[in-house]
Amino acid sequence: MSKAATILGLLFGTIIVLLSMVDFKTGQFISAFFNWQGLAVVLGGTFAAVMINYPLNQIGCIFRGFIKVLIAEPNSVNAIIQQVENLSHVSHKQGVLSLEKHIDQIDDPFLRFSLTEMMIYQDEPQLLASLNNRQFNTQLRHMQCQELFNNMASYSPAFGMMGTVMGLIIMMTAQASGASGGDVYEGGSEDMLAGLLTGMGLALVTTFYGVLFSNLVFIPIAGKLKVLSEAESLKNEVIIRGILGLKRGQSPLLVMESMLSFVNEKTKEQLEHRRG
Numbered sequence: 045m046s047k048a049a050t051i052l053g054l055l056f057g058t059i060i061v062l063l064s065m066v067d068f069k070t071g072q073f074i075s076a077f078f079n080w081q082g083l084a085v086v087l088g089g090t091f092a093a094v095m096i097n098y099p100l101n102q103i104g105c106i107f108r109g110f111i112k113v114l115i116a117e118p119n120s121v122n123a124i125i126q127q128v129e130n131l132s133h134v135s136h137k138q139g140v141l142s143l144e145k146h147i148d149q150i151d152d153p154f155l156r157f158s159l160t161e162m163m164i165y166q167d168e169p170q171l172l173a174s175l176n177n178r179q180f181n182t183q184l185r186h187m188q189c190q191e192l193f194n195n196m197a198s199y200s201p202a203f204g205m206m207g208t209v210m211g212l213i214i215m216m217t218a219q220a221s222g223a224s225g226g227d228v229y230e231g232g233s234e235d236m237l238a239g240l241l242t243g244m245g246l247a248l249v250t251t252f253y254g255v256l257f258s259n260l261v262f263i264p265i266a267g268k269l270k271v272l273s274e275a276e277s278l279k280n281e282v283i284i285r286g287i288l289g290l291k292r293g294q295s296p297l298l299v300m301e302s303m304l305s306f307v308n309e310k311t312k313e314q315l316e317h318r319r320g
Contacts, residue, residue, distance in 0.1 A: 046117050048270060053070040057260045082250035084209050086257065089203035090196050098192060106196075113268040118275035121282055122153065124301045128286035131159075132296040140290065144271045154178070158287045168291055173283045182280065186273035193266035197258040204254020211247025278310055 047064035065077045095103060116143070135143055144163055150156045156176055165171040285306050 046271070047113070047115055050113050050264075052090065053264065054260075061256065077252070079249045082204075082211070082253055084199055085207035085210070085250055086253040090199040090257070091201075093191065093199045093283050094196060095193060102188060102229040105192050109189050109193060109265055109269055112272065113265050116272055118272055119279040121275075121281075121307055124155065124279050125281055125286070125300060125307075127152075127155065128290075128303065129296055129300045130285065130289055132286070132294070132299040135290050135293075136296055140199070140293070143290070149253070152283075154182075155283050158283050162287055162291055168288065171291060172288065175287065179277070179280050179284070181275055183273065186269065186276075190266045190269050190273070190276060193262050193269065197262035197266065200258045200262065206252040207250025207254075208247050209252065212226070212244065215244065215247060218240070243286070251306045278307070281310070282306060 062073075065073050067074050091106075094106070131143055131146065134146065140162070145160055146214065147156055147159050157178060161171055161174050165174065282303050286303050287297055289302050294302070
């Protein structure tokens with residue numbers, strides 16, 4: 045349902061914005077809202093600032109993050125607990141080494157990695173260190189992608205304002221040149237004022253673009269990536285608890301109870317954090 049909510053939110057927001065651009069007296073779109081130069085300044089400037097701020101290998105996060113919020117669902121902890129419990133039944137009956145033939149049948153990358161590491165490391169502290177290191181690197185990568193979109197959300201309004209200032213400078217310069225050229229005639233001041241107001245509207249549209257992309261695209265994407273990351277982090281930590289139980293040779297019931305108690309404890313921490 046997460047990806048459905050994202051798609052519906054984008055569609056609903058786009059429809060609201062487009063309806064706001066309609067002149068209902070004539071039933072036509074107000075052409076002042078469509079300015080390719082202003083759009084190029086905002087998106088081009090934002091992308092250029094991202095390239096300056098981040099190395100090239102992180103720029104791909106823009107496209108990966110956008111696609112992820114459209115197609116990804118938060119990881120199901122219950123499904124993972126059930127899968128680890130099933131593995132614990134196999135381990136309890138046939139031994140830990142029997143799990144090796146089940147590794148290729150597992151879809152979850154972290155669970156597959158964890159089982160492989162369990163077969164490699166005989167020492168539990170080393171196994172835990174390896175799994176925590178993998179989890180830390182995953183969280184760090186997610187945080188970098190979230191930070192990138194949050195920075196884009198701050199860049200786009202700034203470039204929108206810059207485009208507005210540029211447009212006002214060009215407009216005022218053109219008006220001043222026309223006035224100094226001796227184009228003074230009856231009604232000329234009214235035409236100059238009308239031109240000034242029209243030009244100001246076109247100049248302000250870049251600020252509109254900056255605020256629109258910041259609040260409808262970049263900030264929501266960063267927020268949804270954080271939600272997905274937190275769900276994946278919880279799922280991975282549950283896997284770590286389950287793998288340690290398998291390594292210790294605990295019974296399937298005890299392995300499941302340890303994972304469930306960890307989920308309940310994390311839920312309590314999140315509730316207390318939100319209340320605080």
